[in-house]
Amino acid sequence: MTWRDAISTALYGPEGFYVTGGTPVPAAHFSTSAQTGTPFARAVLRLLRRVDRLLDHPDPVDLVDVGAGGGELLDAVHRLLADPPGTLADRIRLTGVDPAPRPAGLPEPVAWRTAPPTGTTGLLVATEWLDNVPLDLAVRDGDRLRCLLVDPATGRQHPGRELGAADSAWLARWWPPLPDGAQAEIGRPRDEAWAAAVRTLRRGVAVTVDYGHRYADRPVTGTLTGFRAGRTVAPVPDGSCDLTAHVAIDAVAAAGSAAVGGAGHLLCRQRDALHRLGVHGRRPPLALAGTDPRGYLAALAAASTAAELTDPDGLGGHWWLVQPVGLAVDAESLLV
Numbered sequence: 001m002t003w004r005d006a007i008s009t010a011l012y013g014p015e016g017f018y019v020t021g022g023t024p025v026p027a028a029h030f031s032t033s034a035q036t037g038t039p040f041a042r043a044v045l046r047l048l049r050r051v052d053r054l055l056d057h058p059d060p061v062d063l064v065d066v067g068a069g070g071g072e073l074l075d076a077v078h079r080l081l082a083d084p085p086g087t088l089a090d091r092i093r094l095t096g097v098d099p100a101p102r103p104a105g106l107p108e109p110v111a112w113r114t115a116p117p118t119g120t121t122g123l124l125v126a127t128e129w130l131d132n133v134p135l136d137l138a139v140r141d142g143d144r145l146r147c148l149l150v151d152p153a154t155g156r157q158h159p160g161r162e163l164g165a166a167d168s169a170w171l172a173r174w175w176p177p178l179p180d181g182a183q184a185e186i187g188r189p190r191d192e193a194w195a196a197a198v199r200t201l202r203r204g205v206a207v208t209v210d211y212g213h214r215y216a217d218r219p220v221t222g223t224l225t226g227f228r229a230g231r232t233v234a235p236v237p238d239g240s241c242d243l244t245a246h247v248a249i250d251a252v253a254a255a256g257s258a259a260v261g262g263a264g265h266l267l268c269r270q271r272d273a274l275h276r277l278g279v280h281g282r283r284p285p286l287a288l289a290g291t292d293p294r295g296y297l298a299a300l301a302a303a304s305t306a307a308e309l310t311d312p313d314g315l316g317g318h319w320w321l322v323q324p325v326g327l328a329v330d331a332e333s334l335l336v
């Protein structure tokens, strides 16, 4: 079986990990930026307010979260909007998109769907979605590139048929030449998934946040990894673990731009993006502890989360791809 088919079944099939692995699956097995709650949601909301201004305050203004998992981001944004209430809260339409069932306890105004709505106006976000989009693996076998096949029960793999034209073209464009026996992860399905998501926006900004690599630092040994209960495990596609591979983020960026007529985009690390959106890990002044002990403790907790989100060796090293759609703005200016 190809890896792409094996991963699809292992994650999203009837007995797949995202169907049977606990509720909600992501938070039960690994931590993400979206799960950290308020500081990350505040940054997304700040970006949404900028987009809303650029769009001249449409009604409704959409926030669509693709691959919303446990719905933590939308839940946190919904809470932040209530305090203080304002015009954005009256106009916003919050939508989570995920094949997983609607998370229990998600606020009633948040819609939940299995495919993104089309023709939306506002902000589309996708955090740690693309690394879970199933993909194929290729191996060089002499002067041929072959698709790797895998036994879903054991994870044992062997070279199969010669690679098709589309995958060969993707590798030729986006992966450095492979030495004999070396493997590559073919990111084409992620490019297509992102391009399709971007196309659902009529006007606004699409942002994807994920771990990944660019041409110059493609992984030599591959990144396909299994996760279960907070631990790294062998990537066996038998439905017992999450399966993830780093995203070829420059390829995704090019596909997203091409999907909307060659518009520009911004690609930066999460640390940089969050700093620009006002998220810093600075500790509150100690004097606050004397005058407002509760406020001090809350600020200390927020600073600790912000430090985690901006750690260059952890979540801060994730990529932010920021893609304007139908807006005559320089992508760089969106985070300033």
Ligand SMILES: C[S@@+](CC[C@H](N)C(=O)[O-])C[C@H]1O[C@@H](n2cnc3c(N)ncnc32)[C@H](O)[C@@H]1O
Residues within 6 Å of the ligand: 018, 026, 032, 033, 034, 035, 066, 067, 068, 069, 070, 097, 098, 099, 100, 114, 126, 127, 128, 129, 132, 133
């Ligand atoms: C690693 S989780 C990330 C969840 C959440 N965004 C976060 O950062 O915590 C990836 C999610 O993408 C979802 N997903 C996979 N394929 C999808 C698709 N085609 N459309 C929408 N969501 C999808 C999975 O079900 C899973 O909940």
